[in-house]
Amino acid sequence: MLEDVTQDSASSGDPANGTPEFRLFIGGAWVAPEGTAEIARVDPATEAPRSAMRTASIAQVAGAVHAATASGWEQSSRADRRAVAVRLRDTIKKRHAAFAQTISHEIAAPIDFATRGQVSAALDHLAAMLAAFDAATDDAPVAPGRPADRVRYDPAGVAALITPWNWPLNQVVLKVGAALLAGCPMVLKPSELGSETAMLFAQCVADAGVPAGAFNLILGGAETGAALVADPRVAVVSFTGSTRAGQAIAAAAAVGFRRTILEMGGKSPNLVFADCALGTAIAQGVAHCFRNNGQSCNAASRMLVERAVYDDAVALAAEAAQGVSVGLPSAPGDHIGPQVSAAQFAHVQRMIESGLRDGARVVAGGPGRADGVERGFYTRPTVLADVTPDMAVFCDEIFGPVLTMTPFDTEAEAVALANASPYGLAGYIQTGDEARADRVAQALRVGMVQINGQSRAPGAPFGGVKASGMGREAGLWGIRAFQDVKSISGVAAHA
Numbered sequence: 001m002l003e004d005v006t007q008d009s010a011s012s013g014d015p016a017n018g019t020p021e022f023r024l025f026i027g028g029a030w031v032a033p034e035g036t037a038e039i040a041r042v043d044p045a046t047e048a049p050r051s052a053m054r055t056a057s058i059a060q061v062a063g064a065v066h067a068a069t070a071s072g073w074e075q076s077s078r079a080d081r082r083a084v085a086v087r088l089r090d091t092i093k094k095r096h097a098a099f100a101q102t103i104s105h106e107i108a109a110p111i112d113f114a115t116r117g118q119v120s121a122a123l124d125h126l127a128a129m130l131a132a133f134d135a136a137t138d139d140a141p142v143a144p145g146r147p148a149d150r151v152r153y154d155p156a157g158v159a160a161l162i163t164p165w166n167w168p169l170n171q172v173v174l175k176v177g178a179a180l181l182a183g184c185p186m187v188l189k190p191s192e193l194g195s196e197t198a199m200l201f202a203q204c205v206a207d208a209g210v211p212a213g214a215f216n217l218i219l220g221g222a223e224t225g226a227a228l229v230a231d232p233r234v235a236v237v238s239f240t241g242s243t244r245a246g247q248a249i250a251a252a253a254a255v256g257f258r259r260t261i262l263e264m265g266g267k268s269p270n271l272v273f274a275d276c277a278l279g280t281a282i283a284q285g286v287a288h289c290f291r292n293n294g295q296s297c298n299a300a301s302r303m304l305v306e307r308a309v310y311d312d313a314v315a316l317a318a319e320a321a322q323g324v325s326v327g328l329p330s331a332p333g334d335h336i337g338p339q340v341s342a343a344q345f346a347h348v349q350r351m352i353e354s355g356l357r358d359g360a361r362v363v364a365g366g367p368g369r370a371d372g373v374e375r376g377f378y379t380r381p382t383v384l385a386d387v388t389p390d391m392a393v394f395c396d397e398i399f400g401p402v403l404t405m406t407p408f409d410t411e412a413e414a415v416a417l418a419n420a421s422p423y424g425l426a427g428y429i430q431t432g433d434e435a436r437a438d439r440v441a442q443a444l445r446v447g448m449v450q451i452n453g454q455s456r457a458p459g460a461p462f463g464g465v466k467a468s469g470m471g472r473e474a475g476l477w478g479i480r481a482f483q484d485v486k487s488i489s490g491v492a493a494h495a
Contacts, residue, residue: 085181272430359391446468
């Protein structure tokens, strides 16, 4: 039940009370956007209009790439790169509360989750990257005892970084931190729905003393991103977002044989075997699906359950979903908030209705706004049971608090159902049998597997296969994604 939904949340977390002064950061200076287009904005919690955002002009996009090209960051030393990254980490820490408030206001993440989840995740990733950087080297022998036969990692060149709205600081940090440590100057184009968070991040960059031009920020929508990707001076494109947009970016980058790092959609299976701790597995599975208002690419959104415990699992999932509260982003607590936009809310509603038409059984939630809500993009926490592979809700990414449940009879059937998806980002396994856990983990066509609620280790690679993308982020894997590999034979490394 949502209380006081008419409350105006525009003043919460917005330093300009809902009317921020949008600015670009190019060549170490703040400049006003000069594009002719404006992007309308709406408060997800109340549907009240917000100030429109003017986009960067095409000339400003080119200017940002020029500033990156001329920055000299590719010639920076490892010591300089590390020092800058440490200062950046410290400036983000100082603004922890401001980031949480901005994220909560901008994308409607509940304030406690924004604080504990969104901002803390970004800082943890930056710490893991620094640890990986310290433990590695950019020039090392190919094999022991062969100092004159080496592999060297060099900066790939100017990086175009395009980030999504659902984790607006975390995804920026994953890309910017890795590019900085790799020695790549960059241009960041955040989602138009996450631009306030990106501007606050750019202020941290300025305060950290990142050399002028090594980091640049442009604002805009799809046209702005397309202009950035099309610039021939860009050597590497790192994109997180929809599969459709990723396909377009990959095609554009392929013309110049530019590298792409693509982290796209997901429809991650959660395989629940009868020998697991069922109550814990279901509670964790529902929570992981609904986290961040259901708007995470690696959400455990497809629960596949062994038939012997399927009925019990459905009942437990329904109970867990019915216990999830919906509330204002500015309110403290462990509730979920609204979808980020009218378009996203409408998509989630269409998917729920599609599932009903196809014969899925609603055991919690269902179509419509959350109970007691008249305004705002609040989806009812929903569980759809008896979902079959021929249904759109089984195959297509919903990106909202909607869990689907499907029974299976054998381990082989469970693996086949899990892999029956165009996506391949994450997989989750719940079982008391370690041998089965390892066997199934190896059989899943995904980039990441988590077993019995175990979180990924700091610095573990994040990314997927198939329509979920290519390349990896986080830790050393993220840094290497922005570097070229060079083999040198015949001379040892000299200081």
